[in-house]
Amino acid sequence: MNRLVWDKERRLLGSPQFTACYEHGRKRFTKRFILFVLRRDDGPSGLRLGLTVSRKMGNAVARNRIKRVVREYFRLHQYDFELPLDIVVVPKRNLEASQLTLALATEEFSPLLSRAKAEAAAS
Structure with a gap:
């Protein structure tokens, strides 16, 4: 059974983890987001997510x-x-934060992550 929780192991917590993504990760662009994607060789499997939302966003x-x-x-x-x-x-x-919905997020992220999955399978 898969639990739909977002555990602490699935988060980027420290500044060094964010810095590694910014410096060594690949930049991916969507219409409304920039993603820095870094492939890990060690540690737990699965995605770890970090968010940077500045005050300029509102x-x-x-x-x-x-x-x-x-x-x-x-x-x-x-x-x-x-x-x-x-x-x-x-x-x-x-x-626009007020117009961001789960459907819009799916539209933005799904093609990008599908491409990342295909690239990982190819390498």
Whole structure:
């Protein structure tokens, strides 16, 4: 049975983990997000997610909405992509937090992660 929780092992917690993604990860662009994707060789399998939502995105309510929706997408799809990846998600300024829905997040992230999965299978 798969539990749909987002455990602490699935999060990027420290600054060194974020810095490694920024410096060594591959940049992926969608219409509303930038993703820094770094393949891990050690540690637990599965995605680890980090979010960077700056104050330029709006007030705390707007920033928290963005984080909630992005986390929910990854929580629901965590078993679709069992790859040892660290992903840092950064929203672009053109993203309106009030219009961000789970459907929009799925539209943005699914093709990108499917491509990452295909690339990992090929290598």
